[in-house]
Amino acid sequence: xxxxxxxxxxxxxxxxxxxxxxxxxxxxxxxxxxxxxxxxxxxxxxxxxxxxxxxxxxxxxxxxxxxxxxxxxxxxxxxxxxxxxxxxxxxxxxxxxxxxxxxxxxxxxxxxxxxxxxxxxxxxxxxxxxxxxxxxxxxxxxxxxxxxxxxxxxxxxxxxxxxxx
Amino acid sequence: xxxxxxxxxxxxxxxxxxxxxxxxxxxxxxxxxxxxxxxxxxxxxxxxxxxxxxxxxxxxxxxxxxxxxxxxxxxxxxxxxxxxxxxxxxxxxxxxxxxxxxxxxxxxxxxxxxxxxxxxxxxxxxxxxxxxxxxxxxxxxxxxxxxxxxxxxxxxxxxxxxxxxxxxxxxxxxxxxxxxxxxxxxxxxxxxxxxxxxxxxxxxxxxxxxxxxxxxxxxxxxxxxxxxxxxxxxxxxxxxxxxxxxxxxxxxxxxxxxxxxxxxxxxxxxxxxxxxxxxxxxxxxxxxxxxxxxxxxxxxxxxxxxxxxxxxxxxxxxxxxxxxxxxxxxxxxxxxxxxxxxxxxxxxxxxxxxxxxxxxxxxxxxxxxxxxxxxxxxxxxxxxxxxxxxxxxxxxxxxxxxxxxxxxxxxxxxxxxxxxxxxxxxxxxxxxxxxxxxxxxxxxx
Numbered sequence: 001x002x003x004x005x006x007x008x009x010x011x012x013x014x015x016x017x018x019x020x021x022x023x024x025x026x027x028x029x030x031x032x033x034x035x036x037x038x039x040x041x042x043x044x045x046x047x048x049x050x051x052x053x054x055x056x057x058x059x060x061x062x063x064x065x066x067x068x069x070x071x072x073x074x075x076x077x078x079x080x081x082x083x084x085x086x087x088x089x090x091x092x093x094x095x096x097x098x099x100x101x102x103x104x105x106x107x108x109x110x111x112x113x114x115x116x117x118x119x120x121x122x123x124x125x126x127x128x129x130x131x132x133x134x135x136x137x138x139x140x141x142x143x144x145x146x147x148x149x150x151x152x153x154x155x156x157x158x159x160x161x162x163x164x165x
Numbered sequence: 166x167x168x169x170x171x172x173x174x175x176x177x178x179x180x181x182x183x184x185x186x187x188x189x190x191x192x193x194x195x196x197x198x199x200x201x202x203x204x205x206x207x208x209x210x211x212x213x214x215x216x217x218x219x220x221x222x223x224x225x226x227x228x229x230x231x232x233x234x235x236x237x238x239x240x241x242x243x244x245x246x247x248x249x250x251x252x253x254x255x256x257x258x259x260x261x262x263x264x265x266x267x268x269x270x271x272x273x274x275x276x277x278x279x280x281x282x283x284x285x286x287x288x289x290x291x292x293x294x295x296x297x298x299x300x301x302x303x304x305x306x307x308x309x310x311x312x313x314x315x316x317x318x319x320x321x322x323x324x325x326x327x328x329x330x331x332x333x334x335x336x337x338x339x340x341x342x343x344x345x346x347x348x349x350x351x352x353x354x355x356x357x358x359x360x361x362x363x364x365x366x367x368x369x370x371x372x373x374x375x376x377x378x379x380x381x382x383x384x385x386x387x388x389x390x391x392x393x394x395x396x397x398x399x400x401x402x403x404x405x406x407x408x409x410x411x412x413x414x415x416x417x418x419x420x421x422x423x424x425x426x427x428x429x430x431x432x433x434x435x436x437x438x439x440x441x442x443x444x445x446x447x448x449x450x451x452x453x454x455x456x457x458x459x460x461x462x463x464x465x466x467x468x469x470x471x472x473x474x475x476x477x478x479x480x481x482x483x484x485x486x487x488x489x490x491x492x493x494x495x496x497x498x499x500x501x502x503x504x505x506x507x508x509x510x511x512x513x514x515x516x517x518x519x520x521x522x523x524x525x526x527x528x529x530x531x532x533x534x535x536x537x538x539x540x541x542x543x544x545x546x547x548x549x550x551x552x553x554x555x556x557x558x559x560x561x562x563x564x565x566x567x568x569x570x571x572x573x574x575x576x577x578x579x580x581x582x583x584x585x586x587x588x589x590x591x592x593x594x595x596x597x598x599x600x601x602x603x604x605x606x607x608x609x610x
Binding site for chain 1: 234243244245246247248249251252277283284285286287288318320322323324325326327328339340341342343344345361402403404405406410411412443447493495497501506509510512513516517519607608609610
């Protein structure tokens with residue numbers, strides 16, 4: 001495992017704060033996923049060893065929580081909320097427009113790796129629906145036209161991928 | 166959220182202190198912990214997360230004699246669709262939450278506190294981490310808080326997109342590093358056996374903020390806000406078909422559903438009529454726009470309301486056959502296809518079932534398949550009864566309240582709008598007869 005030194009530092013600081021090592025399993029999954037982009041088998045085994053657990057203990061978490069991934073995403077990870085308040089505000093039309101403009105089916109990553117487009121459940125910002133997230137960045141009130149603008153900026157590389165640093 | 170949206174109000178500690186922040190914590194650490202608990206009890210404050218259980222009572226169940234450490238957990242998972250109030254507090258006034266938590270932690274003598282924040286709140290997580298460091302620098306949390314001899318730290322723990330983590334025992338499992346499968350009850354309250362099998366209090370973000378104000382004004386004064394049994398303010402989160410969706414804070418029962426929709430949220434879109442309202446997050450039972458609500462309140466007074474007359478508080482919405490839940494008010498106008506709306510909701514619950522109990526694991530996806538088939542053009546006239554039958558076999562037969570959360574939408578949509586489910590099947594049959602595709606283009610699923 002080639003984790004960045006700052007990730008290791010964060011992990012070493014975080015684990016002893018918890019009353020039990022196992023409690024830090026989910027935060028460690030987040031940190032390793034942020035470092036590597038996804039959680040490979042090797043990564044899960046590494047986390048298990050770090051916490052004195054079995055790999056299955058980590059795998060069962062990774063397969064339970066929707067935000068943990070076992071495959072890398074495209075450069076832009078686009079998550080469109082599809083839950084009722086966003087749907088009432090037109091989220092399905094927004095997503096269709098993104099599919100068309102980005103030439104990728106929802107639930108898939110484009111072959112050139114530019115974008116992963118996903119439908120997800122509630123982002124808890126229903127007053128500004130439809131809500132779209134790109135990486136960790138949130139975009140609100142995204143109607144189909146605004147979605148098309150975002151898609152163009154992804155294709156040109158102008159849009160931030162919404163990840164820190 | 167008194168100050169959060171005032172011009173010039175920022176989320177850093179200096180601004181918070183300038184507005185009198187942390188005065189209540191300073192006061193609290195000079196009080197006896199049991200006196201703080203008594204104030205919270207007297208305030209009558211009910212949990213803002215969904216169930217509306219009196220917070221003072223929850224604290225009273227705490228097992229203080231076990232000798233084990235006590236934990237405080239703030240439920241900031243905010244996962245009920247339609248709810249976005251905790252987001253505002255975390256983003257705009259994080260120190261209010263931290264102050265409320267430290268007062269609560271002191272009151273229950275917690276050894277350690279956690280904020281379980283939903284994974285999607287990336288920015289909120291960073292804001293809280295910064296706010297905690299700011300508070301630590303000023304000795305408002307950490308070791309020997311304000312020289313009181315009491316020490317407590319807060320760990321911000323991120324979830325990873327699972328709705329079930331909003332259920333308090335699921336949340337605890339998740340905090341322990343497991344899948345968030347809710348625990349078998351009894352024990353009914355983590356106050357007896359919770360995190361690491363130790364006494365644990367789990368409270369919602371808004372509830373913990375209320376504790377600060379209870380200490381500030383006193384429990385008695387707090388209980389004057391709202392009506393008896395429905396004290397304090399609520400932050401209503403309005404979404405869907407209104408002109409000005411958003412979050413609006415009012416004293417309990419200070420406003421009716423009609424005033425909220427028409428006066429506060431600018432009403433419906435031009436030319437539209439109110440069709441349905443889900444008043445407390447997507448698992449709350451739906452109310453029909455043209456319904457009359459009659460019956461008796463707890464105190465014996467009779468009521469006869471149209472939907473617009475329903476006072477927005479815990480007991481009135483319960484009397485109207487639904488609940489105020491987490492305060493997420495979802496408005497649907499007459500452009501809404503009711504079957505599609507239910508198909509959307511079913512999709513959510515099928516996705517979020519943890520899979521532990523058979524009725525839920527099997528039944529909820531079955532309901533999703535039926536409503537999906539209905540919008541795909543294969544609706545049958547008997548589908549409404551079939552859906553009801555499945556929902557009836559889930560609710561009350563599961564470890565946690567998710568079974569009800571997933572069944573109530575189905576049961577209430579069918580109870581209130583059965584005609585539209587039957588109509589859907591007839592319409593599709595007619596379109597088929599005309600040689601057209603049975604399914605129409607959908608917008609909600």
